[in-house]
Amino acid sequence: MDAQATEAGARPRDREATRERILQAARTLFGEQGYETVTVRMIAAAADANVALVGRYFGSKAGLFAAVLQGEPTLSKLFEDGADALPRRLAEYAAERMRRPPDNPILRALERSAAHPEVRSLARERLITAVLNPIAEQLHGPDAQVRARMATAVFLGIGATRRRLGPQDPTPADVDRLTAVFEACLAG
């Protein structure tokens, strides 16, 4: 009945592998449920590891969250093909976010506001570097920051709505609408 007994045999001792299991479990759970809701005990159970190891390997719950954020890739694929079709690419991504949570937990975690100030600043910084700034860099003309911010708002809002009202399958017309929305956001 102990932590290791869920799998048949005992696991070999492997600091790095255990650390990785915890990190992966945290990735999934934080992404699904946000920072506050998830407890370190839930993470430890999902990782099939002991609670104390979370503290040992990541210092604290917030440290673990930071490690999760740091390990996540950015959305760079959305931005590497130039600014012309950017609204369309954003719209396609956003449409996918109407249907289901991101595979990439970064946005899942960032979607949920973290009340803890420490985590709030982490999430804030990550939102800026991973979403806001990449969009702003694609823009020309004045107010690039403001326009990027509005597009970011739509991103956050789509996720927030899906979480509150449930997923929704976007039609092709919805993608067109979203494209127009992002064009309106980003228009100089």
Added chain:
Amino acid sequence: MDAQATEAGARPRDREATRERILQAARTLFGEQGYETVTVRMIAAAADANVALVGRYFGSKAGLFAAVLQGEPTLSKLFEDGADALPRRLAEYAAERMRRPPDNPILRALERSAAHPEVRSLARERLITAVLNPIAEQLHGPDAQVRARMATAVFLGIGATRRRLGPQDPTPADVDRLTAVFEACLAG
């Protein structure tokens, strides 16, 4: 040092007045900080009342939250002047939400996702009846629900962004942009 000593003299015993103080304190705190972050002890302290009275008058923390939601007016002013200028009115309201939180705590509370399932459903229902449906009712043509949902998403996103990145003074150009955004959302 007891609860009543913060004001100079003793307060007359008044069930209704105390209930109202608690309700008002909850309104403010829930609006500012969301459901989970606020504790019943914080509310009781702000209302200058005893913790147990929260339970006595509202049954539970969730019951108090429900009472707060129920007492809040809807956004009906936004919708009573017909659908023509609806995008513009929504844009002006959203622009105000870029600058500062709503005076009306209903959206402030709804902006924050409540992890507690009980409160989640309360917030969900309120979002539908107070925002989504009034918008949908103004729309003609197919997909009214979907289009209203997209506008709702922008609403939520604006608030989420302000909370994460701080307030921002919208320029007239921003209001125009937001108008275009809502037009794109609501376009049949």
Added chain:
DNA sequence: ACGGCTAGTAAACAGGCGTATACTCCGTTG
């Protein structure tokens, strides 16, 4: 084969939470 390093464990800690209970004290009424 056997210490020693260390991954992993179990348990407890301190504190906060929502809630419930037993009580005091005041205003009103018979």
Added chain:
DNA sequence: CAACGGAGTATACGCCTGTTTACTAGCCGT
């Protein structure tokens, strides 16, 4: 004037949180 009902109080309960401590036990170099 005495007694009763109820507003308000103080406190404890049980639970759960993140974190830490003391311990066990397996791997590895010698």
